[in-house]
Amino acid sequence: MAAVTRVAALAGMFVLAGASLSAQPKTSEYSVKAAYLVNFGRFAQWTSTPNADDTYQICVLGRDPFGALLDKAVAGGTIDGRKVVVRRITQAKDAPGCRIVYVSDSEEAQLARTLAGLGPSHVLTVSDMPEFTRRGGMIQFVADADRVRFEVNTASAEDAGLSFSAELLKVAVAVRRIRPGA
Amino acid sequence: MPLRARRSIGRKLTVMNMLVSGAALLLACASFIAYDLISFRSLIVNNLTIRSSVIGANSVSALTFDDPAAAETTLSTLQADPNLVSAALYGADGRLFAAYRRASGLGVEARLPETIAVDDETRQSWSNDPGIIVMRPILFQGTRPGTVRLRSDLGALRDRLMRFVLIVVIVLAGSLVAAFLISRVAQRSIAAPMVELAKFSEQVARDRDYSVRAPAVDGGPEFEMFTSAFNDMLTEIEYRDVSLRASRDELEERVQQRTAELTSVNQELEAFSYSVSHDLRAPLRHVSGFVSLLNAHAGPSLDAQSQRYLTTIAQASARMGQLIDDLLAFSRMSRSTLTKQSIDLGVLVREAQAEVMGHTPGRDIEWKIHPLPEIAADRPMLRLAVVNLLSNAVKYSSTRSHACIEIGAIGDDRLETVMFVADNGVGFDMQYLHKLFGVFQRLHRVEEFDGTGIGLANVRRIIQRHGGRVWAEGEVDKGATFYFALPRERTL
Numbered sequence: 001m002a003a004v005t006r007v008a009a010l011a012g013m014f015v016l017a018g019a020s021l022s023a024q025p026k027t028s029e030y031s032v033k034a035a036y037l038v039n040f041g042r043f044a045q046w047t048s049t050p051n052a053d054d055t056y057q058i059c060v061l062g063r064d065p066f067g068a069l070l071d072k073a074v075a076g077g078t079i080d081g082r083k084v085v086v087r088r089i090t091q092a093k094d095a096p097g098c099r100i101v102y103v104s105d106s107e108e109a110q111l112a113r114t115l116a117g118l119g120p121s122h123v124l125t126v127s128d129m130p131e132f133t134r135r136g137g138m139i140q141f142v143a144d145a146d147r148v149r150f151e152v153n154t155a156s157a158e159d160a161g162l163s164f165s166a167e168l169l170k171v172a173v174a175v176r177r178i179r180p181g182a
Numbered sequence: 183m184p185l186r187a188r189r190s191i192g193r194k195l196t197v198m199n200m201l202v203s204g205a206a207l208l209l210a211c212a213s214f215i216a217y218d219l220i221s222f223r224s225l226i227v228n229n230l231t232i233r234s235s236v237i238g239a240n241s242v243s244a245l246t247f248d249d250p251a252a253a254e255t256t257l258s259t260l261q262a263d264p265n266l267v268s269a270a271l272y273g274a275d276g277r278l279f280a281a282y283r284r285a286s287g288l289g290v291e292a293r294l295p296e297t298i299a300v301d302d303e304t305r306q307s308w309s310n311d312p313g314i315i316v317m318r319p320i321l322f323q324g325t326r327p328g329t330v331r332l333r334s335d336l337g338a339l340r341d342r343l344m345r346f347v348l349i350v351v352i353v354l355a356g357s358l359v360a361a362f363l364i365s366r367v368a369q370r371s372i373a374a375p376m377v378e379l380a381k382f383s384e385q386v387a388r389d390r391d392y393s394v395r396a397p398a399v400d401g402g403p404e405f406e407m408f409t410s411a412f413n414d415m416l417t418e419i420e421y422r423d424v425s426l427r428a429s430r431d432e433l434e435e436r437v438q439q440r441t442a443e444l445t446s447v448n449q450e451l452e453a454f455s456y457s458v459s460h461d462l463r464a465p466l467r468h469v470s471g472f473v474s475l476l477n478a479h480a481g482p483s484l485d486a487q488s489q490r491y492l493t494t495i496a497q498a499s500a501r502m503g504q505l506i507d508d509l510l511a512f513s514r515m516s517r518s519t520l521t522k523q524s525i526d527l528g529v530l531v532r533e534a535q536a537e538v539m540g541h542t543p544g545r546d547i548e549w550k551i552h553p554l555p556e557i558a559a560d561r562p563m564l565r566l567a568v569v570n571l572l573s574n575a576v577k578y579s580s581t582r583s584h585a586c587i588e589i590g591a592i593g594d595d596r597l598e599t600v601m602f603v604a605d606n607g608v609g610f611d612m613q614y615l616h617k618l619f620g621v622f623q624r625l626h627r628v629e630e631f632d633g634t635g636i637g638l639a640n641v642r643r644i645i646q647r648h649g650g651r652v653w654a655e656g657e658v659d660k661g662a663t664f665y666f667a668l669p670r671e672r673t674l
Contacts, residue, residue, distance in 0.1 A: 032248070039246045042323045078324055147248060167243035171252045 032148045033141055034066050034073035037126060040139060041079045041100055043168035044124050047161045056082035057097050059089050061114070062104030065128070092117025103127040103137065111135055112180070122161045136180045142173050149173045191373045192366075199365035200358050207357050211350045215343070222342055223314075226334060227306050230316040233260070234304075234330040238320035241271050245279060245320065245327035253280035265337040267313060268294055271320075272329040276300040279328060298329060312336055375401030379408065392420035452513055459509045466506065470499040508636040512621065515643050520560045522648075522671070527554035527601065530561070531589055534568040538576050545585065547576065552590030557599050558671040559648055567644040570637040571603045571664050577631050578662065579607030598650065598670055604663040609656040618654055641666070 037058060056079045060066065066073075074084040079099075087098065092114045095101055101123045107114045108129050115136045118125060125138045132140035133153035138160070140151045151174040157164055159179070169175050237256060244253035257269045260282055270281040276297045283294070298317070305317045313335040320328050382396050395416060396409045473496045481489065531551055539547075557564075572587070579585035585606065592600040610618065610625050617623040619642040624635040638652075645652045645666045656662030 036247060039325075042246070042325070043243060080323070149249075150247070165243075167240070168247075171243045171247045171249040 029148060030066050031069045031073065033128075034070040036141075036148065036150070037070065037100060037102060038073055038077055038079070038084060040124060040126060040168070041084075043165045044157070044162050045165070046122065047163070054082060056080065056084045056099055057087050058084060058100045058102070059087045059095065059098035059123075060102045060104065061089050061092065061095070062106035064088055065104060066102075092121075095121040095123055097121075098123050100124045100126060103129070103132070105129050111137075119160065124157070124160070124162060133174075133176050134178060134180065144173060151176065153178060155179050191376055192369050195369040195373060196362060196365045199368070200361045203361040204354060204358055207354055208350075211346075211353070215346045215350070218346070219339060219343060222339060226336075226338060227314055227316065230314060230332050230334055231304065231306070231318060233263075234316050234318040234332045237269065237271075237332070238318060238328075238330045239322075241280075241330070242320060242322040242327055245271060245273060246322070246325075250280040254282065257282035260332075263334075265334050267333045267335050268331075269333070270294050270331045272298050272300075272331065274300070274326055274328055276329070294331075298331065300329065302326070309333060371401060375399035375405045379405070379412070383412065386416065392416050392423050452516060455509065456513045459506045459513070462506055463503070466499055466503055470496060470503065473499065505634050505636075508634045508640075512636055512640055512643065515563065515566075515640060515647075518563075520563070520647060522558045522560055524556055525559055525561055525564060526556050527591070527599075530565055530568055531572075534565060534572050537569055538572045541573070542576055542580075545576070545580070546583065547579070547585040547587060550586070550588040550590075552588075554589070554591050554601065555599055557668055559668060563644045563647070567641045567666070570641050571666075574637055574664070575603050575605035575607065575662075577607075577633065578609075578626075579605045580631070581608060582606055592665075596670065598667045600665060600667045602663050602665045604661065606661040609658050609660045609662045610654075611658050612656065615654065619652060638664075 041056065041058070058070070058074060060070065064070075070086050074086055077084040089095060089098070089101075095118050098121060101118060101121075103111070103114060103125055105128055111129070111132075112135065115125065125132075126141070127137050127139075128141050129137075130140075133151045133156070136153075136156055138153055138156045140153075142149045142151055150172055152164060152169060152172045153176045154164060154169075155177045156179070237260070240256045241253045244250070244256065253271050257271065257280055260266050260269050261284065264284075266282075266284060268281065268283045271279040273279045276299060278294060278296050281294055300319075302319050302321075304319070305315075307315050309315050313333055315331065315333045317329060317331045319326055320330060378399050379396060382394075386392065386394060395413045398409060399405050473492055477489075477492050477496070481492070484492070528551070531554060535549060535551070539545075572589075575587045576585070579587065587606075588602075588604045590602060592602060608626075614625050617625065619638045621639040622635040623639070624633065641664075642652045645668065648668050650666055650668040652664070652666045654662060654664045
């Protein structure tokens, strides 16, 4: 977990350092995203506990863009007293047990079906794909100049039985409240 | 003097009261202020700590998701506190993440460290300018996203201190005025009786009236004791004063009585001697007259023996006449009035010398007359005195083949003029000095040196009547020196 925060702070430092470091390496971007992925859990609360597992599972659905970076980010970390672990899944029906599901770009084609499949599992969905929050996702990474930022859709979160803390919404680039098709 | 006394004792009491109350108040205020400032300072620290924790809680997401702008928005809410110099957020690695700096007239005043040491302790410290720094780690769900660092100046403390000082000054001034007024009233019970007694004793000392008594003053048992002791002393002094005055009066009376007695006796004596001398002259004239008649009538027929007897009788009666004349002159000298005038002593001495030399022709006398001053005296009387002294000198140096007489003045005394007459005659024995100036007192027999023994007595009388004195020095066969001193008149 110390590594996670260190990475996050490192990112902050780069931000402070200014615009000269505009082109960040891909690995750096994903290490930041990995850290954020873990931290999202700290700002989200479930109205009901979907499972009583003693681990806090962060799942990657589809093609994994993080690789070892995510494992490094969760190493030793805990959320709500639970040990954070990473699980890689290939389809939405494997989601039960997960708290946070990163939906890989590879799932974009059948996103609506995937999200519907994740619905009963009450997971926090995060993705890099554009329009993710507009299409029923909860948190979507956004590239803002040289920094990693995100959008939030609170309606999707409510439907999944979880809520984001105001702190999280404060730093979000955009907070939406839309249901696709509604 | 009484005013000064009142002021001094009254002022002392007032000043004492004001000092005591002022010092007590000042001490109380100082300790109260010190206590208040200490607790106020810990209040400031507490507030800073609470604020840092609020800021920390509100900055967790900004730190976690790397959003300095959001953090700065949070920090900028602190500008509501004018005493907050700066606020800063540091990331988990200790690097400056976001900052707020109070803007002042001089621009941005706070200089913030770019990095801090990371640890989990909440710290507070004094900064130099002066101020308080609180550093508090932000803890969030087992993570530590960063550290808040708040820095406050002591403006609030200073404002509070200034307010306190103002209050203390007002309270102190009010208390001093109150103390002044109260002690003005209170001092009357102490100072007023004291001043009254002081005035009374001063009056006693000035008027020397010991019959008065100090009035009872209302000032407590000490004053009663003081008054009573003072009055006892006055009684004692009065008693002694009365007896002293009585004995002095008695003494004076006795002296006056004695003086009157002596004066009358002296007058009687002088009248007696004058009348005796005067009455003796008539029979004496008869004696000498009839002796010369007898000599003319039967002189040639008398034998040599009888003629010698007659001559002796004539000489004796002549001498007696001389004695009587001298006595009368002496008596007159005592009674005649003094008429002082300025006299050139040198001239007077020359006159006297001429007169004396006229009586004693054929003598070989060397006169040494030194310069002599002017004096104020009765001329006829002083002349008589000088003639007496010179004739004495001539007389008692008659046994010398070469007589030497020296006359001069001694020294330059401003109070008196001293003149001396020295001869190289037979001198005298100093043990008979006391007889030298007495009436009819003679150290030599008439056969040796004729004279009535009244000359020096006259000299002394004359000089004494001028307020001066006479004395002499001598040795048998070595000559004698006679001195007289006359007081100098300031008018000359």
